[in-house]
Amino acid sequence: MDRVYEIPEEPNVVPVSSxxxxxxxxxxxxxTFPFSILFSTFLYCGEAASALYMVRIYRKNNETFxxxxxxxxxxFSSIMVQLTLIFVHRDLAKDRPLSLFMHLILLGPVIxxxxxxxxxxxxxxxxxxxxxxxxxxxxxMLINGQEVLxxxxxxxxxxxxxxxxxxxxxxxxxxxFLGSVPQLTYQLYVTLISAEVPLGRAVLIVFSLISVTYGxxxxxxxxxxxxxxxxKIRLGPLEVLCxxxxxxxEITSRLVILVLFSATLKLKAVPFLVLNFLIILFxxxxxxxxxxxxxxxxxxxxxxxxGTLVVxxxxxxxxxGINFSCWSAMQLKLADRDLVDKGQNWGHMGLHYSVRLVxxxxxxxxxxxxxxxxxxxxxxxLIAVQLIIAYxxxxxxxxxxxxxxxxxxxxFTHNVIDxxxxxxxxxxxxxxxxTSEPSCEAETRQSIV
Numbered sequence: 001m002d003r004v005y006e007i008p009e010e011p012n013v014v015p016v017s018s019x020x021x022x023x024x025x026x027x028x029x030x031x032t033f034p035f036s037i038l039f040s041t042f043l044y045c046g047e048a049a050s051a052l053y054m055v056r057i058y059r060k061n062n063e064t065f066x067x068x069x070x071x072x073x074x075x076f077s078s079i080m081v082q083l084t085l086i087f088v089h090r091d092l093a094k095d096r097p098l099s100l101f102m103h104l105i106l107l108g109p110v111i112x113x114x115x116x117x118x119x120x121x122x123x124x125x126x127x128x129x130x131x132x133x134x135x136x137x138x139x140x141m142l143i144n145g146q147e148v149l150x151x152x153x154x155x156x157x158x159x160x161x162x163x164x165x166x167x168x169x170x171x172x173x174x175x176x177f178l179g180s181v182p183q184l185t186y187q188l189y190v191t192l193i194s195a196e197v198p199l200g201r202a203v204l205i206v207f208s209l210i211s212v213t214y215g216x217x218x219x220x221x222x223x224x225x226x227x228x229x230x231x232k233i234r235l236g237p238l239e240v241l242c243x244x245x246x247x248x249x250e251i252t253s254r255l256v257i258l259v260l261f262s263a264t265l266k267l268k269a270v271p272f273l274v275l276n277f278l279i280i281l282f283x284x285x286x287x288x289x290x291x292x293x294x295x296x297x298x299x300x301x302x303x304x305x306x307g308t309l310v311v312x313x314x315x316x317x318x319x320x321g322i323n324f325s326c327w328s329a330m331q332l333k334l335a336d337r338d339l340v341d342k343g344q345n346w347g348h349m350g351l352h353y354s355v356r357l358v359x360x361x362x363x364x365x366x367x368x369x370x371x372x373x374x375x376x377x378x379x380x381x382l383i384a385v386q387l388i389i390a391y392x393x394x395x396x397x398x399x400x401x402x403x404x405x406x407x408x409x410x411x412f413t414h415n416v417i418d419x420x421x422x423x424x425x426x427x428x429x430x431x432x433x434x435t436s437e438p439s440c441e442a443e444t445r446q447s448i449v
Contacts, residue, residue: 033120034120034164035114041109041110041112043207044081045109047074047204047207047211048074048205050204051071053069054200055070055188064189077174077175077180078179081179082103082106085103086100087392088167088170109171114170116161139231139325169247172215178317180212181325181358183208184205185259187201187205187254188259191393192259215242217244223330224408231409235407239401239405242401243401245397246394249394250391250394254360254391261363265366278323281317281320284319284332284333284334285316288396293335319324325399327352352399359411360387360388364384375408
């Protein structure tokens, strides 16, 4: 996993003074308003409030089954969010009873947001003053196509604010894929079979969809930061827009297909979905067992073997939850201290999207031929085609990002066009070999004659 601390974004680097042959002194990083923390807290509170409201409505209407699942998804994701914030901030080793109490009543993100805002206001009042405690951070940057090593002085307060941002990024992913994805899928399923969309459920669906899209976008950004931990990375508005469109189309089409498939087969769809999730869940452990490697014991300081195992299981569950609905943008490697494979993994990406495309086509065909007309008053063939086209468009935006918009695409040994060119070359060579074989045989016959 990547480091807990990260440096916030700053303007274009202008070398101030040379510290050595290859090291350039960069300007002190500026602190920015924590919009991401406020947005993550807003999503958490909005989804929690709408979920509890729907639990109350379901209970009032004696819909116990719907109420139980809605409340279970809310509670599981909320508990995992509290544990994530406690783990990142290391609160168990500190004397902070108020923070622990707020986490106990599932309001940990709110108190953490207030702490981040207080830290920002403190920095704003002391702007221009030098901090007594600073640390040096070195990162590589690509400037005009050349790799440059730049060094910054980072104050303790800015580093603390960056730690809050880091914690909320992980919290948003936990909330998105362990809470919002199952909640969104289930509420869409209930809407489909009940043929009505009350205002409370619509609000819950909107919050869940925004949370999932935001979490998937952060997943891409964090994957780039983890794989290229030595580099200072910037993503411009165009890159973020491309990732957002890619992830929105991918997740929306995938979840709608899952809902239509489940509504068509009812309980018969459960074994297929459970088996799909279990394969993703146990795949990293099977690779770890086949490699013969030992369990990493330096993931975190003062962690026992049981604590390390709990962390690995939690990371594996999150990894399976992400890959069940979209591509995780990284490959889990339990034998490594960072827990991820930092290679580009074009094969892993191609295999994932190939398998998911086949799965989506199968589920859409099941809906088209076995779906009951009562479910939807629209043409099933049109819906099926639109969903597959949406998924293919998302793959197109993914290829566009990696080919032209990736911030460190110059470091790739091979890109998308190279991969497609290799496939075309192989086919061309095979065709030439097949056509050349008969001519060779004819020449040998003539020579014999």
